[in-house]
Every structure is written in structure tokens, then in C-alpha cells.
Amino acid sequence: MNTKPTDSSGISFTALYTGAVWHRNGLSDDSLITAQGRWLYSLMSPFEAASKTVAGGNLRTFLLQRHLIIDHLIEQAVAERGVTQVLEIACGLSPRGIRLRRQFPQLHMVESDLPDMAARKAAKLAASGHLSPQHQVTPIDILAEDGEQTLEAVIERVFDAHGPIVVVTEGLSNYFALEVISDFWRRLAAILAKRPGSVYLTDSYLLPSQPVIRGGINVLRRMLGGMTHSQVTIHFDSDAEAARHMSRLGFADVDIHNPRQFYGQLPIPKSRNEPLVRVIEARGPASEKA
Numbered sequence: 001m002n003t004k005p006t007d008s009s010g011i012s013f014t015a016l017y018t019g020a021v022w023h024r025n026g027l028s029d030d031s032l033i034t035a036q037g038r039w040l041y042s043l044m045s046p047f048e049a050a051s052k053t054v055a056g057g058n059l060r061t062f063l064l065q066r067h068l069i070i071d072h073l074i075e076q077a078v079a080e081r082g083v084t085q086v087l088e089i090a091c092g093l094s095p096r097g098i099r100l101r102r103q104f105p106q107l108h109m110v111e112s113d114l115p116d117m118a119a120r121k122a123a124k125l126a127a128s129g130h131l132s133p134q135h136q137v138t139p140i141d142i143l144a145e146d147g148e149q150t151l152e153a154v155i156e157r158v159f160d161a162h163g164p165i166v167v168v169t170e171g172l173s174n175y176f177a178l179e180v181i182s183d184f185w186r187r188l189a190a191i192l193a194k195r196p197g198s199v200y201l202t203d204s205y206l207l208p209s210q211p212v213i214r215g216g217i218n219v220l221r222r223m224l225g226g227m228t229h230s231q232v233t234i235h236f237d238s239d240a241e242a243a244r245h246m247s248r249l250g251f252a253d254v255d256i257h258n259p260r261q262f263y264g265q266l267p268i269p270k271s272r273n274e275p276l277v278r279v280i281e282a283r284g285p286a287s288e289k290a
């Protein structure tokens, strides 16, 4: 039986919460804040405070860790390896595009999301004067297998034919079962293989060994799955397993980044225990220039 979901729009409201977290932490632009995001931020505050006390970290801890590590890895690709094309899939209300375009005016930034969220983001960027041929928003559906919203069609439509690209998905992959998101990853690996020097960045999670925290996370995972009508899944038991899986799907080279590596180097919050989030950096073949 084919259990692949065809509509994942139930996930979209979570972008309002993450958007509010970016804004509260001085990472966003006033044009991207929403009333619903502010409301969700207040609603979640007691739960976030309790998690921090009990577990030594909370959702906001790992959101900031992953967001700033992904930014750092994009900056490396742009500043040190000369990549000039960035595609942020499932952009939601992420302010990353605005910040990157300010930092790197040569960058061609493309944000993409399901059609409703993409339209919402485009309207906000247009109203604040950020939209331009160098900073676009376009609809995508990572589950689509044909038509204008497929991964393949979007990349062909927005970027040059052969140059390296950075592709980001933040806060997306864990809403899907491993076999579903692996289909998307396999297709992406095939595209990056034809564009030497390209890189894919995404977040991933590990379950803690401590039984009470582990149980709490499993409850949270099921609640979030129910609220978003999705299959929230922790995909890997270890960093080595994550790296092996991505390599098997066709990525040439994979690094798994633990926030600990960046304590003191990036302005990220520290987890009291082992951080639960990782950033996967999966590269296509090296560019001949590198």
C-alpha cells in the first residue's frame, strides 16, 4: 500500500511559531512577525520554561542552535567557496533570506514553500521592499512528482544550468517518515551530483538516553504529529547512522555537526546535556576549482 502523504499543509502553522522565535531573538525583520506567531510564543512560554528547568534545554534552545549553525555553514559556502545561489525550501517566515542578501549582495536567494505560505512570504517581502529578481519566492511541494512545483522544476526554473547551489530545509524533514523524506533526499542528491560544489543543509534529531526526557520527547512528537497531521519522526539513532544513510542516497560527502562544536564560536545557547539537534551537511561532488 502506498502510504506517501500527498498534502502536508497541516505543518504550515508551525512556521508562525519559529518565525516568532527568530523575531524575539533579534534575528528577524519586523515585516515577518505575525499576530498568530506572537500568540503562539506566549502560549508556549510556560512549557518552554518548564522544559528548560527539567531537561536543561527546550525547543527554543535547539531552534536557535540549528538556525545559527545553518547560517554559518551557508556563509562558509558563499564566502569561502564562492557559491552564489541559495534555495531555502520550506522557508516559512524565516528571515534568513533578508539577512543573507544584506550580507552578500551578489547572492541569488530563492525562498520556497507550499503555495499558500509562499504567497504569504512573497507578499511580506514585497511590502517591505525586499523582493527583487535577486531575491525571489516560488512555490514548491517536496512531495510533488510532476508539474511546476517539483524540486527538479523549481531548480531548473530559478537557477543557471550547471553552477553550484546551496539548498536548505530547516524544520521540515522530521515531519515525514524516513522513507518519504528519503525519496526527496535521493532526488536532491541526483541534482547536486550534476552541480559540483553544491551543498545541502538540514536539521536532524537524536533521542536522549535519559528515560524521562526520552519519554517526554516521544509524547511531544506524537502531539506535534497530531496537530500537524503528519508523521513526526526521529530518523536516526546516531550521527554515524545519519551519515551512512545520506551517503547511501547518493550524497558524495557528509558531515554531521553537533552544536557543541560551535559553543564559544557562534552565539548559540548551550544545552545542559548532550544537544539533541544536529545539522547535516551533505555535499555533491567537489568542484574542480575547490
Ligand SMILES: C[S@@+](CC[C@H](N)C(=O)[O-])C[C@H]1O[C@@H](n2cnc3c(N)ncnc32)[C@H](O)[C@@H]1O
Binding pocket: 008, 009, 011, 012, 013, 014, 015, 018, 019, 089, 090, 091, 092, 093, 094, 112, 113, 114, 117, 140, 141, 142, 143, 169, 170, 171, 172
Ligand atoms: C516548522 S516550519 C519551518 C519554517 C522555517 N524553515 C523556519 O525554520 O522558520 C515548516 C515549513 O514547512 C513547510 N512545508 C510543509 N510541507 C511542505 C512541502 N511538502 N514542501 C515544501 N514545504 C513544506 C510549511 O509550510 C512550513 O513553512
